[in-house]
Amino acid sequence: MHSEPLPAFAPESPPTALIACPECDLLLQPVPLIQPRSRAQCPRCGARLYSFYNDRLEKLLALSCAAVIMLLTAYAFPIVGLNIQGTYIETTVFGAIDKLWQEEREVLSGLVFVTTVMMPSVELGAILWLVIPLWRGVRPPGFAPVFRAFQMAHPWAMVEVFILGVLVSLVKLSHLADVLPGPAIWCFGCLMLLLAGLASLLDPYTLWHAWEDARATPAEAMEP
Numbered sequence: 001m002h003s004e005p006l007p008a009f010a011p012e013s014p015p016t017a018l019i020a021c022p023e024c025d026l027l028l029q030p031v032p033l034i035q036p037r038s039r040a041q042c043p044r045c046g047a048r049l050y051s052f053y054n055d056r057l058e059k060l061l062a063l064s065c066a067a068v069i070m071l072l073t074a075y076a077f078p079i080v081g082l083n084i085q086g087t088y089i090e091t092t093v094f095g096a097i098d099k100l101w102q103e104e105r106e107v108l109s110g111l112v113f114v115t116t117v118m119m120p121s122v123e124l125g126a127i128l129w130l131v132i133p134l135w136r137g138v139r140p141p142g143f144a145p146v147f148r149a150f151q152m153a154h155p156w157a158m159v160e161v162f163i164l165g166v167l168v169s170l171v172k173l174s175h176l177a178d179v180l181p182g183p184a185i186w187c188f189g190c191l192m193l194l195l196a197g198l199a200s201l202l203d204p205y206t207l208w209h210a211w212e213d214a215r216a217t218p219a220e221a222m223e224p
């Protein structure tokens, strides 16, 4: 990918729309990127600021729809099955959360629920809420609070930590019983990659830029 260092803010030039580097706070004058798959970078610390994909919204929509399908499939099917001396047992994510709760491990059960169910759902719901109207050229209602909800949920959606925990358990349990990975584990694996792809495509500058280009809703257009 081609990287383009941005010009730093010069105090003598009129301050138009400026952006601050998220890593070192240097004030910069954003320039439109023309070459597809190019990105702007901070001239001082080299941090990535924003990037240009000519079909970014379509990619975001495709990735988020695939992620929703993976998330729902992962919740519906078992994560792991165990064959202990002829007795086969299996569990889903909700089954594991319920079992932890019944065994009086409420904090752990709550953490698993928040990091693998609640936050990934909030994250994907927020992306779809923002991207579907923008893709149709309309501003989504409540853009700023929903975008903040996405940014708040993103660090707490820990599907990859959950996957790592399940893999470690599979290796440890394989000495005691026949362990069969369920369909949900593959879905969570795909979901992990899809969420990483979504996070790399969604940068605040370009989403706000898409919001500025989109048509205002009738209520916003009536405001002075």
Ligand SMILES: [Zn+2]
Residues within 6 Å of the ligand: 021, 022, 023, 024, 025, 026, 042, 043, 044, 045, 046, 047
């Ligand atoms: Zn910087």
